Amino acid sequence: MGLKLTAPIRHPEELEMLLAAGADEFYCGAVPREWLERFTGAVWLNRRSPIGGNLETLGDLRRLIDGAHAAGRPVFLTLNAPLYADGTLRAVLELARAYRDAGADALIVADPGAIVALREEGIAVPIHLSSLAPALSAEAVAFFADLGVARVILPRHLRLAEIASIAERTRGRVELEVFLLNDGCAWEEGTCMTTHHHAVGALCSGLAGFGHRFEGAGRALSEAEVASLERNLSDWHAFVADLGGHPDRLSPAGLPYGPCGLCALPAFARAGIDALKIVGREHAPIRKFLSVKMARAILDRVRRGEEEAALVEAAKSIRGDRPSCDSGRFCAYRPGPAGGID
Amino acid sequence: MVALALYLPRPEKVEPRSLASFARHESERRALERLDAMVAEFLPGAKAGRFYFGNEFCAHLLPTPEQAVAARVVAEEAGCAFTFCAPPMAEGEFGRLAPILRALAGGGACEVVFQDWGTLRLLRREFPSLLPVLGRLLNKGLRDPRVTPRYAEAVPPGEARAALRADAAGSTPLLALLQANGVGRIESDPLPQGGGLRGRPGFPLSVTLPFGVVTTGRICLAAALRDDRKDRFEPVSRCGRECQSHLTVFEAPAAAGFAPIPLFEKGNTYFFPQPEGTLRAAFEAAASGEFDRLVLQAGLPQWA
Numbered sequence: 262m263g264l265k266l267t268a269p270i271r272h273p274e275e276l277e278m279l280l281a282a283g284a285d286e287f288y289c290g291a292v293p294r295e296w297l298e299r300f301t302g303a304v305w306l307n308r309r310s311p312i313g314g315n316l317e318t319l320g321d322l323r324r325l326i327d328g329a330h331a332a333g334r335p336v337f338l339t340l341n342a343p344l345y346a347d348g349t350l351r352a353v354l355e356l357a358r359a360y361r362d363a364g365a366d367a368l369i370v371a372d373p374g375a376i377v378a379l380r381e382e383g384i385a386v387p388i389h390l391s392s393l394a395p396a397l398s399a400e401a402v403a404f405f406a407d408l409g410v411a412r413v414i415l416p417r418h419l420r421l422a423e424i425a426s427i428a429e430r431t432r433g434r435v436e437l438e439v440f441l442l443n444d445g446c447a448w449e450e451g452t453c454m455t456t457h458h459h460a461v462g463a464l465c466s467g468l469a470g471f472g473h474r475f476e477g478a479g480r481a482l483s484e485a486e487v488a489s490l491e492r493n494l495s496d497w498h499a500f501v502a503d504l505g506g507h508p509d510r511l512s513p514a515g516l517p518y519g520p521c522g523l524c525a526l527p528a529f530a531r532a533g534i535d536a537l538k539i540v541g542r543e544h545a546p547i548r549k550f551l552s553v554k555m556a557r558a559i560l561d562r563v564r565r566g567e568e569e570a571a572l573v574e575a576a577k578s579i580r581g582d583r584p585s586c587d588s589g590r591f592c593a594y595r596p597g598p599a600g601g602i603d
Numbered sequence: 604m605v606a607l608a609l610y611l612p613r614p615e616k617v618e619p620r621s622l623a624s625f626a627r628h629e630s631e632r633r634a635l636e637r638l639d640a641m642v643a644e645f646l647p648g649a650k651a652g653r654f655y656f657g658n659e660f661c662a663h664l665l666p667t668p669e670q671a672v673a674a675r676v677v678a679e680e681a682g683c684a685f686t687f688c689a690p691p692m693a694e695g696e697f698g699r700l701a702p703i704l705r706a707l708a709g710g711g712a713c714e715v716v717f718q719d720w721g722t723l724r725l726l727r728r729e730f731p732s733l734l735p736v737l738g739r740l741l742n743k744g745l746r747d748p749r750v751t752p753r754y755a756e757a758v759p760p761g762e763a764r765a766a767l768r769a770d771a772a773g774s775t776p777l778l779a780l781l782q783a784n785g786v787g788r789i790e791s792d793p794l795p796q797g798g799g800l801r802g803r804p805g806f807p808l809s810v811t812l813p814f815g816v817v818t819t820g821r822i823c824l825a826a827a828l829r830d831d832r833k834d835r836f837e838p839v840s841r842c843g844r845e846c847q848s849h850l851t852v853f854e855a856p857a858a859a860g861f862a863p864i865p866l867f868e869k870g871n872t873y874f875f876p877q878p879e880g881t882l883r884a885a886f887e888a889a890a891s892g893e894f895d896r897l898v899l900q901a902g903l904p905q906w907a
Contacts, residue, residue, distance in 0.1 A: 301763040303754065343743045346773030349766050373720065374777025381776065394720070397693040401721030408780075418821040418838045423694035448820030448871075452691060452718075454746035455818055461750045461861070464818065464873075471853040471866070478627040478848055490849060493828050500836040595837050 283557030314543035335366035341391035395451030399430035438536035445504035514581030523576035605889035612905035614674035634876035657688030662696035663842035668706035744770035768798030808894035846870025
């Protein structure tokens with residue numbers, strides 16, 4: 262069955278709620294205290310903060326996995342820091358064994374060296390390639406399929422036509438997962454070398470608080486040019502704010518905002534996409550619940566084979582804020598001015 | 604002695620001149636002047652034995668096959684070896700790369716710096732005569748000049764500090780994977796918190812100065828200048844080289860306690876000028892044989 266809803270989770274107590282909302286799969290991180298004592302909070306084991314975005318004990322992880330398995334749902338564990346040099350890799354391999362022993366159904370990994378090491382160490386858990394790798398093309402997906410990964414999570418900034426092309430060219434080799442809801446990135450996550458540590462926050466949103474100036478190329482910029490650059494930068498800051506989804510607000514229909522690919526679900530179904538990621542391990546439980554429930558409402562209609570125009574209309578109307586949707590400000594998969602691909 | 608390479612902005616004959624003379628923006632010029640001074644101090648009279656050409660960050664700034672070949676001819680006429688730089692190649696743009704590689708594969712020895720794993724696979728499968736080099740976007744490491752320079756003081760020596768100073772090339776399994784795929788060299792940025800300056804056994808290291816890369820992606824701030832749509836921030840499918848007209852310089856607020864290092868936005872990519880202390884550390888590491896090639900950028904990325 263394709264188009265499985267992959268939901269974020271960070272505590273066993275969220276499980277019942279997310280199952281009720283319609284999650285098909287779960288992904289999470291688990292950062293035990295020993296990691297923090299050894300490496301401090303500045304060295305992130307995975308792509309979310311050790312505190313607030315992860316389970317904090319292996320006991321909780323076992324409870325979560327047991328509960329999910331009892332409901333017939335798999336749980337995937339993130340080990341998706343951009344890199345693990347030898348010093349951290351040894352600790353990561355120990356944790357991977359602990360996750361395996363707890364019953365993890367897959368490991369989400371970004372670092373090709375870690376993929377090699379997991380295989381060499383005989384840690385026989387399927388590997389899902391994190392979007393942080395990032396696999397931007399069918400050729401890149403094939404590279405990781407050659408390494409034995411079972412699923413590739415495609416990066417956020419691929420256009421629909423590109424996703425369809427990758428799916429067509431790699432069919433049968435690996436499963437593909439795409440982003441569906443919440444939390445965008447201003448840049449490509451897999452080629453961003455910044456930290457999101459709470460002491461500084463994300464650079465993209467923090468730039469609004471920086472001073473700035475524009476310098477011309479070999480000449481002074483005109484007042485009109487500077488004004489145009491200022492407007493453009495101001496719009497970009499607004500775009501970045503929308504990527505965060507304004508977690509303090511709900512739509513008129515009581516649903517969360519944020520980057521959204523709901524109206525692309527028919528296209529994902531045509532492409533044969535296997536799984537749909539809902540982002541936000543660190544989000545408030547209610548936001549996770551509402552996100553999964555909203556996605557499930559549209560996805561069930563896709564599965565029932567409803568006509569595409571009606572599905573798209575339903576997706577665009579579900580938040581009760583058609584103007585925001587029509588503006589494209591939260592749209593994760595715009596066709597783009599040129600459409601298509603080379 | 605460390606070898607020098609010159610990262611050319613255009614396929615043109617280069618007479619001996621300062622790096623700063625290539626600059627088009629004032630802040631860029633100041634960074635290049637610092638580098639010129641450092642080269643004069645540590646490597647007086649040294650000449651580049653290799654030219655780099657291409658673009659590491661943006662598929663829309665890829666040269667044509669003819670421009671790539673012309674750049675190699677310029678290198679050969681100057682008695683220099685040649686390295687071509689490719690950016691991360693997404694599915695929509697991937698088809699633009701093979702014609703360039705095909706043109707280069709028809710000539711003499713040529714390195715190709717790759718920034719994504721699909722490009723490496725293409726190189727291995729279709730262009731085995733070209734020598735793959737791991738690019739600095741894949742030799743990952745923390746490069747966040749807001750905060751990472753502070754790590755040297757804030758994080759005590761030990762495993763944590765070592766982890767923060769690590770780059771991807773510090774992974775033995777990754778090196779084995781690179782070796783199995785015929786990768787012959789690794790590119791590096793010096794890390795603001797220390798690190799990124801040491802080659803690994805079997806893998807000579809190139810260190811690029813003076814602009815470190817912070818982040819990049821397919822959504823280009825400059826390309827959004829071309830229209831007023833609210834939803835214009837999207838993976839770029841059309842490009843009018845808007846990034847070439849200006850540079851945006853961001854300066855961190857002092858009150859936030861950030862390190863006083865500016866950020867340069869050039870199109871889809873953000874850079875930082877390596878501070879003088881890091882430049883000096885790089886030249887000292889070169890002098891002591893920690894790595895074998897210095898890549899001197901003649902400015903921020905330009906359209907050929």
